[in-house]
Amino acid sequence: MDAGRLDRIGGRRLGRVLAASVAAGLLATACGSGTSGGGGKLPTGPVSMGVLSCFTGTLASLGSAMLQGSQMAQKAINDGGGILGQKLDLAHADTQCDEADSVPALRKLMAANNLVGIIGPETQEINADAPIISAAKIPDQFQGGSTLFDHNANPYLWRDSPSDSQLSVAMALYGYKKGYRKAALLFFSDIAAQTFADPIAATWKKLGGTVVSRITDLSPDQTSYHTQVQAVISANPDVIFTQTDAATAAVLFQNFKDANNLAIPFVGTDVTGGDDYLKAITYPVAHDHLISVYGTSVSGAAADEFNRIFADMFGSNSQPEANANYAYDSVISQALAVDKAKSINGPDINAAMMDVTNPPGTQCYTYKSCLDLITAGTKINYEGASGDLNYNQYHNVFGPYGAFQQSLAGQQVQVQILSADDLAAATP
Numbered sequence: 001m002d003a004g005r006l007d008r009i010g011g012r013r014l015g016r017v018l019a020a021s022v023a024a025g026l027l028a029t030a031c032g033s034g035t036s037g038g039g040g041k042l043p044t045g046p047v048s049m050g051v052l053s054c055f056t057g058t059l060a061s062l063g064s065a066m067l068q069g070s071q072m073a074q075k076a077i078n079d080g081g082g083i084l085g086q087k088l089d090l091a092h093a094d095t096q097c098d099e100a101d102s103v104p105a106l107r108k109l110m111a112a113n114n115l116v117g118i119i120g121p122e123t124q125e126i127n128a129d130a131p132i133i134s135a136a137k138i139p140d141q142f143q144g145g146s147t148l149f150d151h152n153a154n155p156y157l158w159r160d161s162p163s164d165s166q167l168s169v170a171m172a173l174y175g176y177k178k179g180y181r182k183a184a185l186l187f188f189s190d191i192a193a194q195t196f197a198d199p200i201a202a203t204w205k206k207l208g209g210t211v212v213s214r215i216t217d218l219s220p221d222q223t224s225y226h227t228q229v230q231a232v233i234s235a236n237p238d239v240i241f242t243q244t245d246a247a248t249a250a251v252l253f254q255n256f257k258d259a260n261n262l263a264i265p266f267v268g269t270d271v272t273g274g275d276d277y278l279k280a281i282t283y284p285v286a287h288d289h290l291i292s293v294y295g296t297s298v299s300g301a302a303a304d305e306f307n308r309i310f311a312d313m314f315g316s317n318s319q320p321e322a323n324a325n326y327a328y329d330s331v332i333s334q335a336l337a338v339d340k341a342k343s344i345n346g347p348d349i350n351a352a353m354m355d356v357t358n359p360p361g362t363q364c365y366t367y368k369s370c371l372d373l374i375t376a377g378t379k380i381n382y383e384g385a386s387g388d389l390n391y392n393q394y395h396n397v398f399g400p401y402g403a404f405q406q407s408l409a410g411q412q413v414q415v416q417i418l419s420a421d422d423l424a425a426a427t428p
Contacts, residue, residue, distance in 0.1 A: 041345045047083045047338065048113040049331060051092035052106055052120040052129070058245040059097050061274035061321070062122045066143070067092055068320065069327030070119055072309045073367070076332065080368035083335045084342065089113075095121050099128040106132055116344045117141070117334040119327055130154055137346035139337070139353065141330035143323065147195045151394050156350055158395045160333070161295055161326040161386070166427075167269060168199035170401035170418045171241055171293045173426045175267050176207040177416070180239035184213035184232045184264070186252075188220050188244040196269065200241050202428040212237050220248045229255040233264070243269045246280035253281045253289075262289045267403075270294035273322045278406050286406035294322050295386055296402030296414060301365035306385035319411055322404075329384030332367050333357050336382055339374050356382050357389040387420070398423070 051070045053063035070090055077088045093109040095102035102125035109115070115138055121129065122143040133140045134156045142157060145164030152159065175183065183204050187193040197216045204211055213235035215228050229252070232240065244252060249272070256262050266289055271277060273292030281290070306328055310320050334349070336356040341348040355361075356370070361381035364370040373380045382389060387399035401423070403416040 040343050040348070042342070043084055043086045043344050046087045046089045047335075047344060048089045048091060048115050049334065050109045050113055050115045050118045051090060051327070052095060052102070052109060052118055052125075053092070053122055054097040055092070055094040057097040058247065058276075059271065059274075061276050062097075062271075062323070063092075063094070063120075065321035065324045066120050066122060066327040068314075069324035069329075070331050072306065072313060072320075072324070073328045073331030073335070075313060076305070076309055076328075076367045077335050080366070081371055083116075083338050084344070088331075088335065091115075095125045097125070099125050103128050103132070110136060110138075114344075116338055116346070116349060117331075119330045119334075122323070126157070130157060133157070137350070139334060139346060139350045141334060143326050143330075145195065146192075147199070149394075150396065152396065153394070155395075156346070158353060158391060160330050160389060160397055161323065162399050162401075163396060164195040165199045166398065166423055167293065167295075167401065168196045169203045169423050169427050171196070171267050171269070172200050172203035172207065172209075173418055173422060174291065174293055174401075174403045174416060175239045175241065176204070176209055176426075178239070180265075181209050182212045182235075182237045182239075183209055184235060184237035184240045185211060185216060186213075186218070186228070186232060186240050186242045186244075187216045188218040188248055189216070190220065190245070193243045196241070196243060199428075203426055206428045207426060218244060218248065218252075220245055222248070222251065225252050225255050226259075229259050233260050237264060240264050240266045241268075242266050243271050245271075246274075246277045249277055250280040253285055257285075266290045268292045270322050273404055273406075273412055275321075275410075278410075283406055283408055283410055287408055290406065291415070292322075292404045292406075292412070293401055293418075294404070295326060296400055296417060300383070302383050302385045305366045322412065325384070325386040329382075329386050329389060332370075332384065333382055333389055335367065336370050336374065336380070339371055340380075354391055356380055357391060359390065 053066045055063040074088050091113045093105040095105050106129050118140040126142045126144045141160045143161040147165045150163050185197045201211050213232050278286045337349045337352040340356050341352040359381045361379040363381050363383050370380050398420050401418045402414040404412040405415050
């Protein structure tokens with residue numbers, strides 16, 4: 001199947017996906033995954049984690065970032081002594097950004113590897129994958145922003161990046177701090193983009209702004225958006241909040257350039273900070289007219305370690321992909337949970353997650369230093385490159401966001417940070 005749009009699901013298609021999910025979950029349980037069953041099981045060889053994400057399709061940049069961060073964590077873990085004395089192996093599978101395709105990808109990943117944990121996916125494929133993962137009792141740290149998981153009740157799902165509802169607050173807060181007061185919302189019809197408009201509008205209203213135009217049903221990949229562009233311009237906004245795919249953005253930005261020379265600034269999401277999107281609209285246009293808001297690494301020892309490993313692996317003249325820090329922290333924290341549990345059984349690892357991520361405990365910032373503390377019998381509180389991983393009762397975290405501008409040389413440059421306290425104060 002060709003790479004599809006995110007979250008294409010409904011009617012009979014939903015039934016097929018859920019049926020496949022349940023069947024796959026039963027199969028995984030029947031096959032006896034190495035992470036299910038009784039406690040205290042030690043590895044006899046390399047320990048495996050799976051990375052499940054989009055590696056093809058219009059949002060392949062999400063999978064690329066997830067794999068990059070996971071590979072960086074793999075190096076940190078193996079250089080720091082491994083997991084329970086064994087090396088960490090990584091396997092990955094391609095969801096093609098589609099729920100139906102994610103099911104066989106996940107089944108293949110699980111069948112070929114004795115997984116102690118799964119990283120991903122980043123998008124709403126998790127809806128189809130969750131029944132399989134929980135049936136197999138494998139801890140999963142996903143990065144999907146869907147607000148449907150703001151009150152997650154699945155004990156095996158952990159979201160280590162903030163919800164889209166928080167990203168929406170960050171986007172609105174950045175725009176308001178810049179002095180904008182009249183906003184247009186311009187999002188394509190993909191379900192992954194539908195979770196932004198309401199929280200942006202609510203935050204904007206709380207801050208004192210006005211939404212003067214709201215378009216959330218742009219059909220992707222059209223040859224012209226002249227009608228919608230004129231509608232936005234006629235409303236006279238001083239900022240446009242947006243998310244589309246790269247191909248749609250290329251046409252949209254050209255239409256705005258033709259109509260008003262891109263006189264209205266854009267504020268986008270992590271998707272608009274992806275290199276495919278930036279290349280589609282061109283770096284000069286992005287530099288002059290677009291700010292992308294997404295999770296950022298905090299300063300300190302964890303970020304220093306993250307940047308050091310990146311430079312060792314990829315060189316000092318490039319920069320990590322947007323959101324790679326979340327995957328890095330996912331792998332590190334899952335590895336520490338295995339170390340704490342002294343077991344590769346899923347329920348044991350799952351029970352140890354908050355023991356290594358949440359206070360109270362001695363703060364630690366690198367895999368090696370955290371492992372040394374666990375070995376010494378000390379309760380730890382891992383502080384990651386993406387911020388603290390203090391999970392709430394719904395297995396959600398809260399963290400800082402950065403506003404990024406594209407340089408002409410092709411680098412994303414942070415121009416402002418929006419702290420967790422700032423976001424909490426602005427949240428409606």
